[in-house]
Amino acid sequence: MNDVLKVSNVNYIYHTLQNEIEAIKDISFTINKGEFVAIVGPSGCGKTTILSLIAGLLKPTKGSITLDGKNVDTSKIGYMFQKDHLFEWRTIWQNVILGLEIKKEQKNTEKTNNVKSLLEKYGLKDFIKNKPRELSGGMRQRVALIRTLATDPKILLLDEPFSALDYQTRLNVCDDVYKIIKNENKTALLVTHDISEAISLADKVIILSSRPSYVKKIININLNSYGLPFKRREAPEFRELFDEIWREIQYEKKEEGSKN
Amino acid sequence: MKKRKKEVKIDFSISHKQYLKKIKKDKIIILTSQILLLLAIIGLWELFTSVGVLDPFFFSSPSRIVKTLGEFISSGELLTHIGITLYETLLGFVIATFLGTILAILLWWSEKLRKILDPYIVVLNALPKIALGPMIVIWFGIGTTSIVVMCIMICLIITTISMLNSFLACDKDKIQLMKSLGANKFQILFKLILPNAIGDFISVLKINVGMSWVGTIMGEYLSSKAGLGYLIVYGGQVFKLDLVMTATLILCLLAGGMYFIVARIEARFKR
Ligand SMILES: Nc1ncnc2c1ncn2[C@@H]1O[C@H](COP(=O)(O)OP(=O)(O)O)[C@@H](O)[C@H]1O
Ligand SMILES: [Mg+2]
Numbered sequence A: 001m002n003d004v005l006k007v008s009n010v011n012y013i014y015h016t017l018q019n020e021i022e023a024i025k026d027i028s029f030t031i032n033k034g035e036f037v038a039i040v041g042p043s044g045c046g047k048t049t050i051l052s053l054i055a056g057l058l059k060p061t062k063g064s065i066t067l068d069g070k071n072v073d074t075s076k077i078g079y080m081f082q083k084d085h086l087f088e089w090r091t092i093w094q095n096v097i098l099g100l101e102i103k104k105e106q107k108n109t110e111k112t113n114n115v116k117s118l119l120e121k122y123g124l125k126d127f128i129k130n131k132p133r134e135l136s137g138g139m140r141q142r143v144a145l146i147r148t149l150a151t152d153p154k155i156l157l158l159d160e161p162f163s164a165l166d167y168q169t170r171l172n173v174c175d176d177v178y179k180i181i182k183n184e185n186k187t188a189l190l191v192t193h194d195i196s197e198a199i200s201l202a203d204k205v206i207i208l209s210s211r212p213s214y215v216k217k218i219i220n221i222n223l224n225s226y227g228l229p230f231k232r233r234e235a236p237e238f239r240e241l242f243d244e245i246w247r248e249i250q251y252e253k254k255e256e257g258s259k260n
Numbered sequence B: 001m002k003k004r005k006k007e008v009k010i011d012f013s014i015s016h017k018q019y020l021k022k023i024k025k026d027k028i029i030i031l032t033s034q035i036l037l038l039l040a041i042i043g044l045w046e047l048f049t050s051v052g053v054l055d056p057f058f059f060s061s062p063s064r065i066v067k068t069l070g071e072f073i074s075s076g077e078l079l080t081h082i083g084i085t086l087y088e089t090l091l092g093f094v095i096a097t098f099l100g101t102i103l104a105i106l107l108w109w110s111e112k113l114r115k116i117l118d119p120y121i122v123v124l125n126a127l128p129k130i131a132l133g134p135m136i137v138i139w140f141g142i143g144t145t146s147i148v149v150m151c152i153m154i155c156l157i158i159t160t161i162s163m164l165n166s167f168l169a170c171d172k173d174k175i176q177l178m179k180s181l182g183a184n185k186f187q188i189l190f191k192l193i194l195p196n197a198i199g200d201f202i203s204v205l206k207i208n209v210g211m212s213w214v215g216t217i218m219g220e221y222l223s224s225k226a227g228l229g230y231l232i233v234y235g236g237q238v239f240k241l242d243l244v245m246t247a248t249l250i251l252c253l254l255a256g257g258m259y260f261i262v263a264r265i266e267a268r269f270k271r
Helices: A047-054 A092-096 A098-102 A109-121 A137-149 A167-183 A195-201 A236-259 B014-051 B062-075 B077-109 B111-126 B129-140 B144-168 B172-180 B185-196 B198-222 B228-237 B241-270
Strands: A003-015 A020-032 A036-040 A062-067 A077-080 A155-159 A187-192 A204-208 A213-220
Touching: A003 A047, A003 A187, A020 A047, A020 A062, A020 A187, A020 A204, A036 A167, A036 A195, A047 A062, A047 A155, A047 A187, A077 A137, A077 B172, A092 A098, A092 A109, A092 A137, A098 A109, A098 A137, A098 B185, A109 A137, A137 A167, A167 A195, A187 A195, A195 A236, A204 A236, A213 A236, B014 B062, B062 B077, B062 B241, B077 B111, B077 B144, B077 B185, B077 B198, B077 B228, B077 B241, B111 B144, B129 B144, B129 B198, B144 B198, B172 B185, B185 B198, B198 B228, B198 B241, B228 B241
Parallel strands: A020 A213, A036 A187, A036 A204, A077 A155, A155 A187
Antiparallel strands: A003 A020, A003 A062, A204 A213
16 A cells, blocks of 8 residues: 555544534545645635644544554644744745754755755755845745755645745745655645646535535546646646536535525 | 846926025024024023123023033033033933833733733823932932932833834734734744834934933932032022023023934934
């Protein structure tokens, strides 16, 4: 078996004073090594919750999550958020080694050299002494990705990482991030409500129902031969895949509509 | 590595040069007006008191202030009074800012503690601190200790509340990010929460500069044998308006100077 991540029958309930909210009913899926998986679902369905569970920031109410057969260890996971969350008071270099610093490995030359080569490879070497505010949105998102890669995580979790960018930048950064993740041979799990984004990036799309969420369908995507995500949007199958996912999500809305 | 911050001599367009010129001109106009306004006030004050429109006994006058200042300086008394007030203010300012920030850190750290102390902080904040004056004087005696305590009472709670709000306002996702990188609570505090609050800390410093002067002068009104606040109260009691005005003027200069220093620190951080 070469699955890196295994999510089995996970259920999660938020407790608040007023009531309890079942965010996730029952979710199971696996991700293989090197795979790029996308989760799509209406907003509020529990996508961020799933990532927090996988990252070990929340504990499942029921079910189990394993990474390489072991219980999740937060330090083995790379997390990327909607915003880049670069620290304005740190230089780019200080930002990218934040994770190493936290693990007290900032003096480990093997690791810092690795970070340096990542910065060099992805066109950020000249900016290491700059402050984040001096960089464009796309560059900042690349820096955020390298900060995540610096600690060499087993799996990358991306929570709508492009939704804060304007449309033009979004398409470019999407290609950039995809290239970096593939080049570095990383396994990735992306969460989004943008169906096109999911199809263009992923090898596999997991469709969630609305809250409390369960897996409605898992669709395999095979658009690798078309190249980078932006090109894949022009693939003939793209439309069909889009409709299929769209229908899955719409179908549920109709169901709900008839209930009321 | 290439040096990125090369000084580039840019040849601006004519319209941009005009724009810069206008800004510069406005600046000069504002500065001259400010100076002229000050001179006008001093001049009119002197004029009105010398021709008898205003009675210098009640209103003093610039020339009498200068005279009083001269006597004070030559007798060496002035420096003693300034020194005492400045010392009390700075001590109160530093202790209050430090303690307030430490308290805010503790309250940030423990949600329990925060909830337990919440009503006390609310009441202490609402209380006019001058009401504590007699108590402070009885407990700490007449003199420096009481005055510094008064100063601390005035600045402490507001520092704690402002800093705590700043800590709690830190983006939840940034905290999640730190956790996902494996940070413990200490690392979250020192690498995220505190540096993130620097801007607010400087605003608190600015507020405390003003507040600590209020605290010290209030303290000196209540119980003192020396200091600028003492001079003002004393001068008022014996109807020596020259003394009152002179001390007030020095106070203006000192408070302004301290504010200026903090503003400079702020400018350095903003870069
Ligand atoms: N801390 C929380 N306490 C209570 N309910 C929460 C909390 N966080 C999220 N929820 C609820 O759980 C559901 C799923 O949230 P989330 O995972 O953020 O959705 P998504 O990322 O798909 O938009 C939402 O309906 C939200 O209201
Ligand atoms: Mg979300």
